[in-house]
Amino acid sequence: MYDVFKDTFTDFPPLLDIGYFANVVDIGNGQGMAIATDGVGTKSLVASMLGVYDTIGIDCVAMNVNDLLCVGARPMAMVDYLSVSRDDPQLTQEIFKGIRAGALEAGVAVVGGETAIVPDLLSYGAFDLSATAIGLVSKDKITDGSAVRPGDKIIGLRSSGIHANGLTEARQALLTNYALFEYLDPLQKTLGEELLTPTRIYVRAVTVLCDAGVDVHAMIHITGGGFLNLKRVAASVGFMLDKLPDAPELFKLIEKCGKYSPGPLYHIFNMGIGFCIVVPSVEVDRTLGLLCIEGESPSVIGTVIADKDRWVYILRRDICVAI
Numbered sequence: 001m002y003d004v005f006k007d008t009f010t011d012f013p014p015l016l017d018i019g020y021f022a023n024v025v026d027i028g029n030g031q032g033m034a035i036a037t038d039g040v041g042t043k044s045l046v047a048s049m050l051g052v053y054d055t056i057g058i059d060c061v062a063m064n065v066n067d068l069l070c071v072g073a074r075p076m077a078m079v080d081y082l083s084v085s086r087d088d089p090q091l092t093q094e095i096f097k098g099i100r101a102g103a104l105e106a107g108v109a110v111v112g113g114e115t116a117i118v119p120d121l122l123s124y125g126a127f128d129l130s131a132t133a134i135g136l137v138s139k140d141k142i143t144d145g146s147a148v149r150p151g152d153k154i155i156g157l158r159s160s161g162i163h164a165n166g167l168t169e170a171r172q173a174l175l176t177n178y179a180l181f182e183y184l185d186p187l188q189k190t191l192g193e194e195l196l197t198p199t200r201i202y203v204r205a206v207t208v209l210c211d212a213g214v215d216v217h218a219m220i221h222i223t224g225g226g227f228l229n230l231k232r233v234a235a236s237v238g239f240m241l242d243k244l245p246d247a248p249e250l251f252k253l254i255e256k257c258g259k260y261s262p263g264p265l266y267h268i269f270n271m272g273i274g275f276c277i278v279v280p281s282v283e284v285d286r287t288l289g290l291l292c293i294e295g296e297s298p299s300v301i302g303t304v305i306a307d308k309d310r311w312v313y314i315l316r317r318d319i320c321v322a323i
Contacts, residue, residue, distance in 0.1 A: 016144050020232055021070035021221055022135075024142055032137050034073035038063040039130030041224075042167045046195045048125050049180055053091050055198045056129060057098025058105075059164040062199035064133035065106040066221045066275060069206045072143035073135030075106055080113035080131040085122035095129060098198070106203045108133065141210075145218035145233025145278070148304055152217055153284050154230075154239060156301040157205060157291070159274030161197040161250055165224040166269045170195065170250075173258030186249040194250055202275045205294050209277070214287055218278040222270040228323055230276065231310050238307025242315040243300055247271045263321040266314050273301060 005018075012025040015032055022036035040059045047056045057080075065075040080099055084091065092115060103110050113131075122128065162170055178184065180192035187194045202221075209216060218233045230239045251271050254260065265271060277298075279287050284300060291298040305313075311322045 015139070015142060016071065017234075020144055020234075021067040022073065024071055024073070024137060026139065030139050032073075032139050032142060034068050034071050034135040034137050035132065036064050036067035037130065037132040038067060039128065040164045042171070043164045043195070044127055044129060046167060046171070046180065046192065048127065050192045050196065052192070052196055053094035053098070055098050055196055057095050057100070058102035058198035058201070059098075060129050060131050061099060061102030061106055061108070061133075062201045063164055063223070064131050065108060065135075066199075066202055068133055068135040069202060069275075070143065070219045070221055071137060072141045072210070072216075072219070073137040074207065074210070075108045075133055075135040075203060077109045077111045078103065078131050078133035079111060080129065081116075082113070082127065082129050083116045083118050083122060084127045085117075085119050085124050087117055091127065095127070102198070102201060105201050143216060143219060145220075145235055147217040148233050148235040148237055148278050149217070149280070150237060150304050150306040152278050152280055152304040153300050154241065154302040154304065155277045155279065155284070155287055155291070155298050156244070156273040157202060157275040157277070158200075158245075158297050159222070159270045159272055160200045161194060161248065163199040163223070163270055163274055166226075167195070169258065169268055170254055173254050173260075177257045184253070186253065200274050205291055205296050206277075208290050208294050209287060212286070212290055214279065214290070215283050216277060216279055218276075220276040220278070222274055222276060226265075226267040226269050226271065226323075227312050227314065228267045230312050233278070236308050236310060238305045238310055239302055239312045240305050240315070241302035241313065243302060244314070244316050245272055245299060245301075262314065262319045263323055266321065267323045276301070278304060
């Protein structure tokens with residue numbers, strides 16, 4: 001579908017194939033400018049249902065800066081796009097409060113944006129939020145997963161919950177059994193609070209590894225598509241995930257209410273792992289140590305395997321699926 005854009009690749013052709021988490025254009029002097037765009041999807045509906053808008057902006061920042069990290073870029077700046085069904089200064093300010101908090105955590109400057117009032121496009125009280133972010137990366141440091149080899153280890157960083165993906169499926173499964181304001185003992189909070197937990201921002205953790213010169217072969221943001229995102233790396237390899245931690249309680253509730261089999265769960269949701277870092281075996285201990293110092297709880301969740309068909313194998317106690 002992207003062939004339609006090829007004749008635009010004139011003065012600034014992309015340095016990567018379209019389809020990875022972000023792309024990079026050559027800006028001279030050995031530098032590349034990375035660019036990514038994304039939104040919060042139907043997580044905005046949960047915020048509207050609850051009337052809680054002060055965290056959704058963090059999700060918007062996270063979805064973009066985490067994608068930039070995957071190509072080895074250091075996020076620099078972003079602009080946002082907010083469309084609303086009506087003029088509501090309080091809603092807007094609450095959303096901006098979250099964007100500011102996320103930007104401060106990610107170390108990016110919010111340098112502009114657009115707010116559109118479009119009652120003909122959105123139902124009353126609804127909104128949509130997205131952004132575009134840019135970062136810098138040396139051309140010789142661009143990461144697209146082409147360096148990944150069998151035997152490399154996959155290190156997982158924990159998610160904070162559902163993040164901003166799979167909310168449609170989660171709502172369809174959970175809201176037939178529970179209310180958003182309902183306190184659920186397995187979650188130790190209300191369902192709404194759980195679903196609105198902001199997406200984690202991994203900038204500091206990844207920056208530590210880059211600054212230390214760790215030989216990172218790939219970085220993968222586990223977003224829509226779950227662990228199928230591993231297959232976006234440029235190498236023709238497979239992935240054996242045989243040390244995944246137990247899934248958080250939210251995903252167990254989704255599995256129960258939606259009557260999901262294990263396979264679909266792992267190619268829809270992050271299942272507790274929000275970001276993956278692929279390194280050679282010799283770098284595992286150093287990588288884990290640096291991440292722990294940064295306050296992460298990393299773990300080796302699997303191994304890259306030789307597999308030209310590029311399957312992702314999920315092995316965890318009573319679960320054995322290929323996706």
